[in-house]
Amino acid sequence: MAMTMNGQVQLSASREVVWAKLNDPEVLKSCIPGSEQFDRIAGNEFQAVATVKVGPVKARWKGKVRLSDLDPPNSYRISGEGEGGVAGFAKGGAKVSLSDKDGGTLLTYDVEAQIGGKLAQLGQRLINSAAKKTADDFFIKFAAAVTQPQ
Amino acid sequence: MNATGIGAAVRRKEDQRFVTGKGHYTDDVNRPGQCHAYFLRSPHAHARIKRIETKAAAAMPGVLAVLTGVELAADKIGNLICGWMITSKDGSQMKMAAHPAIAHGKANYVGDPVAVVVAETLAQAKDAAEKVNVDYELLPALADPAKAQSEGAPQIHEIAARNTIYQWHLGEAKAVEVAFNSAKHVTKLDFINNRLVPNAIEPRAAIGEYDSGSESLTLWNTTQNPHVARLVMSAFVGLAPEHKLRVIAPDVGGGFGSKIFIYPEEVVCLWAARKVGRPVKWVAERSEAFLTDAHGRDHVTHAEMAFDAEGKATALRVKTIANLGAYMSTFSSSVPTYLYGTLLSGQYEIPAIYCEVDAVYTNTVPVDAYRGAGRPEATFVVERLIEVGAREMGIDPADLRKKNFIKNFPHQTPVIMTYDAGDYHASLKKALEVADYGGFGKRKRESARHDKLRGIGFSTYIEACGIAPSQAVGSLGCGVGLWESAEVRVNPTGTVEVLTGCHQHGQGHETTFAQVVSERLGIPLENVSVLHGDTDKVQFGMGTYGSRSGAVGISAIVKALDKIEAKAKKVAAHMLEAAEGDIVFADGKFTVAGTDKSSAWGEVALNAYTAHKFAGQELEPGLKEGAFYDPTNFTFPAGCHICEVEVDPQTGESEIVAWTAVDDFGTVINPMIVEGQVHGGIAQGVGQALLEGAVYDKDGQLVTGSLMDYCMPRAHDLPALKVEMTRTPSPSNPLGIKGCGEAGAIAAPVAVINAITDAIGSEDLAMPATAQAVWQALQKAQDRRKAA
Numbered sequence: 001m002a003m004t005m006n007g008q009v010q011l012s013a014s015r016e017v018v019w020a021k022l023n024d025p026e027v028l029k030s031c032i033p034g035s036e037q038f039d040r041i042a043g044n045e046f047q048a049v050a051t052v053k054v055g056p057v058k059a060r061w062k063g064k065v066r067l068s069d070l071d072p073p074n075s076y077r078i079s080g081e082g083e084g085g086v087a088g089f090a091k092g093g094a095k096v097s098l099s100d101k102d103g104g105t106l107l108t109y110d111v112e113a114q115i116g117g118k119l120a121q122l123g124q125r126l127i128n129s130a131a132k133k134t135a136d137d138f139f140i141k142f143a144a145a146v147t148q149p150q
Numbered sequence: 151m152n153a154t155g156i157g158a159a160v161r162r163k164e165d166q167r168f169v170t171g172k173g174h175y176t177d178d179v180n181r182p183g184q185c186h187a188y189f190l191r192s193p194h195a196h197a198r199i200k201r202i203e204t205k206a207a208a209a210m211p212g213v214l215a216v217l218t219g220v221e222l223a224a225d226k227i228g229n230l231i232c233g234w235m236i237t238s239k240d241g242s243q244m245k246m247a248a249h250p251a252i253a254h255g256k257a258n259y260v261g262d263p264v265a266v267v268v269a270e271t272l273a274q275a276k277d278a279a280e281k282v283n284v285d286y287e288l289l290p291a292l293a294d295p296a297k298a299q300s301e302g303a304p305q306i307h308e309i310a311a312r313n314t315i316y317q318w319h320l321g322e323a324k325a326v327e328v329a330f331n332s333a334k335h336v337t338k339l340d341f342i343n344n345r346l347v348p349n350a351i352e353p354r355a356a357i358g359e360y361d362s363g364s365e366s367l368t369l370w371n372t373t374q375n376p377h378v379a380r381l382v383m384s385a386f387v388g389l390a391p392e393h394k395l396r397v398i399a400p401d402v403g404g405g406f407g408s409k410i411f412i413y414p415e416e417v418v419c420l421w422a423a424r425k426v427g428r429p430v431k432w433v434a435e436r437s438e439a440f441l442t443d444a445h446g447r448d449h450v451t452h453a454e455m456a457f458d459a460e461g462k463a464t465a466l467r468v469k470t471i472a473n474l475g476a477y478m479s480t481f482s483s484s485v486p487t488y489l490y491g492t493l494l495s496g497q498y499e500i501p502a503i504y505c506e507v508d509a510v511y512t513n514t515v516p517v518d519a520y521r522g523a524g525r526p527e528a529t530f531v532v533e534r535l536i537e538v539g540a541r542e543m544g545i546d547p548a549d550l551r552k553k554n555f556i557k558n559f560p561h562q563t564p565v566i567m568t569y570d571a572g573d574y575h576a577s578l579k580k581a582l583e584v585a586d587y588g589g590f591g592k593r594k595r596e597s598a599r600h601d602k603l604r605g606i607g608f609s610t611y612i613e614a615c616g617i618a619p620s621q622a623v624g625s626l627g628c629g630v631g632l633w634e635s636a637e638v639r640v641n642p643t644g645t646v647e648v649l650t651g652c653h654q655h656g657q658g659h660e661t662t663f664a665q666v667v668s669e670r671l672g673i674p675l676e677n678v679s680v681l682h683g684d685t686d687k688v689q690f691g692m693g694t695y696g697s698r699s700g701a702v703g704i705s706a707i708v709k710a711l712d713k714i715e716a717k718a719k720k721v722a723a724h725m726l727e728a729a730e731g732d733i734v735f736a737d738g739k740f741t742v743a744g745t746d747k748s749s750a751w752g753e754v755a756l757n758a759y760t761a762h763k764f765a766g767q768e769l770e771p772g773l774k775e776g777a778f779y780d781p782t783n784f785t786f787p788a789g790c791h792i793c794e795v796e797v798d799p800q801t802g803e804s805e806i807v808a809w810t811a812v813d814d815f816g817t818v819i820n821p822m823i824v825e826g827q828v829h830g831g832i833a834q835g836v837g838q839a840l841l842e843g844a845v846y847d848k849d850g851q852l853v854t855g856s857l858m859d860y861c862m863p864r865a866h867d868l869p870a871l872k873v874e875m876t877r878t879p880s881p882s883n884p885l886g887i888k889g890c891g892e893a894g895a896i897a898a899p900v901a902v903i904n905a906i907t908d909a910i911g912s913e914d915l916a917m918p919a920t921a922q923a924v925w926q927a928l929q930k931a932q933d934r935r936k937a938a
Contacts, residue, residue, distance in 0.1 A: 089193050116851050120851040
């Protein structure tokens, strides 16, 4: 089943700084809720492992994440697909773009994802709110990360 | 009639054990050394299986085996089959694709098993399943049957071009066309008969056990027909020769058709039990049941009925696309054909009928028989057309029905069936009285005062039950005979054991079958026990579905009882020193006609075994008889249901405020059990009409996969039901029984939709008629009126 989500976050750092953090696997790993692993395997490809719980379905998701359509320091597309074993699968991506605003940076994201298996069967009512919460948790940490010194 | 005989509302003997937790279901069976199976299922609706890595899983604690389709194929375990051959209009045979018990090469629906883990405990099996790594290559999925045949639709099986399994037809296209050309009025409708999840209260379960000493397999299984399961698993799947395979169906908690079929899991449990040398148990979780039990219905239909100037129906034409899912389940092919097209005449004299059915594959779980199986779909077509036709022509719907009813029997319809007996006027007349049809206008005005829209809807349905005779179904493509067997064993003390090839999973056979024996032999009900569901006890039988157990199963018992009586009379003649022809058997006593000399049933039974009064050359000792009964025709239960609803136009919420059911089931053995069957059937039909609907999204994910998203009917969804009966006995079996198990589910959905559409003044309403659907239909109707 399809899931869509979009939003905007105001960050108090320059576009260049935000861009650098968005491309730093260590930052992404520390900000992704439940993240256990986020390792570069080649260029803009990463191997990721995260434990995520959606309603009654809890699983350790393993998959690949790719950065593409890179337009530094303006926008990129982050996409991936993961298998949660018995819990099902998820795949999708987000267009992330940056613009100058109020002395900081406005980050705009637009997510489209497909989920399947047990997650779609049991968790679909909860998937939108779970995704929103995951995004909120990510950006709280990411907002803090962009103000950290390099 | 004696107090516990035919017609007595005896309480069900089996309920004591069911309501006190003493039932014995498959999950209650635990075998020494038993281990547990867990199925890893495809999360994708359509995907190539490139590789399955099982090593890590096999190394997990407690794991005995991790098996995939590769091992299944290597062991030459055969495919599951569909047992009814349908021939297309071009003369070609249906396109049955291979259905391995574990997907091999390609997964074709979400839930298709791709591997099984067998471990000491279920928890260990589940943990290990997380370590199985399946490399899928995703393929575009097809979930919508209406799109299955379009150009560019994903092809699911190579054997079936454009996913088409067969293109079947029935009736006379030419005659229908002629009638339509001269019609005064034509009513046209498009609709979807919504897909349903069966949801028996007991999920499916299986235990396979291998005895290496006797080289035999035993299966405990939630099945409605253990002998057919054994036959298929032996002759087609090839698990063991038939005499080395025992199938036991202990207490089974509901089936509604979904437990007729032979599923992958029981095949795998038997196969795995032999591989690991230990009994292997599997019990479905509710989530698995949603994904893997064969679903019901799922038709996309266009139908038209032609009427002449007097409102007489002159012709009917129907075009249906039937979704059979990813594989052809055991009897799936027969449901949208011989259980559907043949019932399209309804209770009406329709001179010409033509029906076309295309069955298609989709990436969804297989679809097969579900309570009513084809007949609810046929009833929906006919009864919607009649009702809408009446509204369009401005004729009272009851009057239009009367005008078109079949009056003379036997009646040959244009779609194979010969209705042998019925009285459709009688059931309609009684229903109109019970429902106070005359007072409806007043009630409607009363509802309007409370800002509610009141509507009334009819369903004068017909069904065909006890599918038979075997010769006829064989000529239509059925792979088995549809007779039934019975064995009556009289013990020396006069108590009786009846062995039947039927299987009970909620029907109350232990009571009704015993009532027939009690009546016939004049013995108390508690002296009769009914045994079923074990291939080692009952020699062969066809199981229970299609409301066949009364009409066919009881008839076999009656035939065996005839033989018992004949033999017992011989014994009594020797005891009473009279000619056999002078012995009269009545009220449990054998009497020499015209004298007061008699012997009681128990004395005769004992003498049959002591054999003191006759020589072995004259008469064999013992009192045990068997019979196989093959009916001469289907039976044709019919009736009239009237549903009255109140709709809240603000919310679209529909409340069923009154329900009248007048059914003609012929002879009734136990009116209380029959009424219970009617109640249950109506509840299921109301569920289909108002609440239930299995939804796959366009990627083939089941989004109504739990009881949170798939709404089942509850007590508060139904009013107190008024259930009455009319009785025209079936001439096709000795007691005149017609069958009652499916009637409610057949009659109810269309009665509800006819009532709601009457209330809201719009025919544009799909099932399930949720509050949202009704509200939207009301808004659309309003918009149309504004635009006009």
